[in-house]
Amino acid sequence: MSTARAERLVNLVLALLSTRQYLTAERIRGIVPGYADAASDDAYFRMFERDKTELRELGIPLETGRNSAFDSIEGYRIARRDYELGEIDLAPDEATAVGLAVRLWDSPELTGQAQGALVKLRAAGVEVDNDARMVVEPRVRTEPAFGPLLAAVQNTQAVQFEYRRSGSPERRMRTLEPWGVVSWKARWYVVGHDRDRDAPRCFRLSRITGQVKPVGKRGVVQRPEDVNLLQFVGATGDSEPTPIxxxxxxxxxxxxxxxxxxxxxxxxxxxxxxxxxxxxxxxxxxxxxxxxxxxxxxxxxxxxxxxxxxxxxxxxxxxxxxxxxx
Structure with missing residues (x-):
């Protein structure tokens, strides 16, 4: 997913979650940043339909309905009762772990384009829930190789990168057909078919040096149907002993x-x-x-x-x- 589309989906969720009213597609077009760039009405509606499908596939409960019997066009909203998590009871050690995680995150109430979306909602006469606190800006760092590798997985395209083995300064060029990027024990790994060894391998992203470069055409990498990426990393990742x-x-x-x-x-x-x-x-x-x-x-x-x-x-x-x- 492109950054622009991801931002547009976040803004759409924010707008639909911040109001108790049903918003029509036309009103959403004028409120949510990212839709104004559509070249035509047809282009906008195709974009909006794709975004609705994406939200539903992500498990976000998108409701349709009308604000009154006099409305001729249906609108959309997200009910907070269906979107929010229920109460969670944490043991003391679990609460401590959550507290540590929170220290890595900066959670302002409203920021950037999200605040602009709410301003437009209010300007359009839409009732906004003032208790909404949905926007979170992550401060957890990912490795520089994360974005290029994820793009290669989505494009089913091979990549090349320099890799440093544990405990050794030596770097070797690897050519990989990536199947997926997963997190295991607080580390990021890419799993795929290593063309140099002609075997499946996993590589820790923190040991990838330099740039990740795409190789060859898109659509050539095929992920085996029976592979479980997490199980593969758990069985092979960090097999080298780490000194205490x-x-x-x-x-x-x-x-x-x-x-x-x-x-x-x-x-x-x-x-x-x-x-x-x-x-x-x-x-x-x-x-x-x-x-x-x-x-x-x-x-x-x-x-x-x-x-x-x-x-x-x-x-x-x-x-x-x-x-x-x-």
């Missing part, structure tokens, strides 16, 4: 309970004007640990090793750059 390292962290008082549970307090120190504990923690996967620690923000500081401290610093600086560029 020990990190020393400063943890602010009464903060980062999840870090404290996984580590051992070995001392006390003051960072700036803030007091806290020195915690030692064993890390099986340093790469993902940098993401996890960065999610703690100023509550946790890496004292050693330097490579982990640098990894956390890079992630925090990337978030700051994204925020300043909005």
């Amino acid at each position: 390292s020990t990190a020393r962290l400063w943890v602010a008082d009464d903060r980062a309970a999840g870090v404290r549970r996984r580590g051992k307090v070995v001392g006390r120190t003051t960072i700036g004007d803030d007091e806290g504990d020195v915690v030692e923690i064993e890390l099986h996967f340093p790469e993902s640990a940098a993401d996890w620690i960065a999610a703690q923000g100023p509550d946790v500081l890496v004292l050693e090793p330097d490579v982990l401290a640098k990894g956390v610093q890079d992630r925090l600086e990337a978030v700051l750059q994204q925020g300043s560029g909005r």
Whole structure:
């Protein structure tokens, strides 16, 4: 799916979810960003029909109806009672995990084009639900290879990329017929047929260096019907042993309970004007640990090793750059 279409679908969901009224196709065309670019009425209606089908395939409950008996044309809306999740009861450790995830996400109430859509709704006389908080801007980073590989999967096209094996600086060029991109144990993998080895293989995206380049024509890659990508990665991914390292962290008082549970307090120190504990923690996967620690923000500081401290610093600086560029 293109970025423009994805943004248009998000705006459509926002508009239909933010009103209790049924919106006709014509009103949606004037309200939702992305539809005004349609070259003609027929082009718009074809675009709108595709978008409706896409939403229904995604499981979004799209309702049709009329606001009154005097309306001659049906409209559309999304009932929040059908769209929202029910109440979820979390155990303390589960709540802590969710809290850590939330620290990686910036969730303003309304941003960018989404706010423009609501302004147009109100200007058109549409009753808008002021409690709507649907827009979420992710701060979770994906690997640079993610987009090109996903596009290659959708285009059923082979790709080439340089790949670095675990524990080795050597890079080798790989030619892959990609079947899919999946997440396994907080890492992204691409699975497919390795033409160089003439066998199915999976590759971790964080070890792909340089650009992912499409090779050959589209429509030539065929994914086997009986392959389960997650099972394949689980059976073959990370089969190489990963050494355990020990990190020393400063943890602010009464903060980062999840870090404290996984580590051992070995001392006390003051960072700036803030007091806290020195915690030692064993890390099986340093790469993902940098993401996890960065999610703690100023509550946790890496004292050693330097490579982990640098990894956390890079992630925090990337978030700051994204925020300043909005």
